Amino acid sequence: MPELPDIAAYIAALEPRVMGLTLERVRLASPFLLRTTTPALSEAAGRTVRELRRVGKRIAIGLDGDLWLVLHLMIAGRLHWKPARAALKGRQNLAAFDFPPGSLTLTEAGAKRRASLHVVAGEPGLLAMDPGGIDVLMADLACFRAALSRENRTLKRALTDPRIVSGVGNAYSDEILHAPGSRPSL
Numbered sequence: 001m002p003e004l005p006d007i008a009a010y011i012a013a014l015e016p017r018v019m020g021l022t023l024e025r026v027r028l029a030s031p032f033l034l035r036t037t038t039p040a041l042s043e044a045a046g047r048t049v050r051e052l053r054r055v056g057k058r059i060a061i062g063l064d065g066d067l068w069l070v071l072h073l074m075i076a077g078r079l080h081w082k083p084a085r086a087a088l089k090g091r092q093n094l095a096a097f098d099f100p101p102g103s104l105t106l107t108e109a110g111a112k113r114r115a116s117l118h119v120v121a122g123e124p125g126l127l128a129m130d131p132g133g134i135d136v137l138m139a140d141l142a143c144f145r146a147a148l149s150r151e152n153r154t155l156k157r158a159l160t161d162p163r164i165v166s167g168v169g170n171a172y173s174d175e176i177l178h179a180p181g182s183r184p185s186l
Helices: 004-018 122-127 141-149 155-160 170-178
Strands: 025-028 047-055 058-063 067-072 077-083 093-099 102-108 116-121
Touching (some): 004 077, 004 093, 067 077, 067 122, 141 155, 155 170
Antiparallel strands (some): 047 058, 058 067, 067 116, 093 102
């Protein structure tokens, strides 16, 4: 399940591949992947990638003209770099983002399709996608303590709530609780 470290790894791998390149087009094998209608997905074609950013458990691809493609991989979504204009064959392939040197494909294993793609305009549109939890890599101890104690919840539930802590889900919350000897099931 992609969470903060996985999303950071995806972004690090994508930067040398797509930064500064023109997105030729986005091909959808599944129309249910796209969760927004305005701006239109076709508006992304021909724009240059200017920024990659993590928004919670989402990957945001910033294009010229302040247009953002926001991918949420959910549980079984994965990104793959393939040769240019790679075919979208098979049930698992949901989309391809075509760049001159290659295609970034989105696959999702399993029967339930939960991955999503949103197209948003501007910083306000991107901020609306953020559940608002603290960034654990930037927060100091006082900020972390305040976020975890803001609501009456178990530690595990607080760690997995994206409105409290950004980017940490079930898998990493178990690791976080296991390290000091806590019982993750609590």
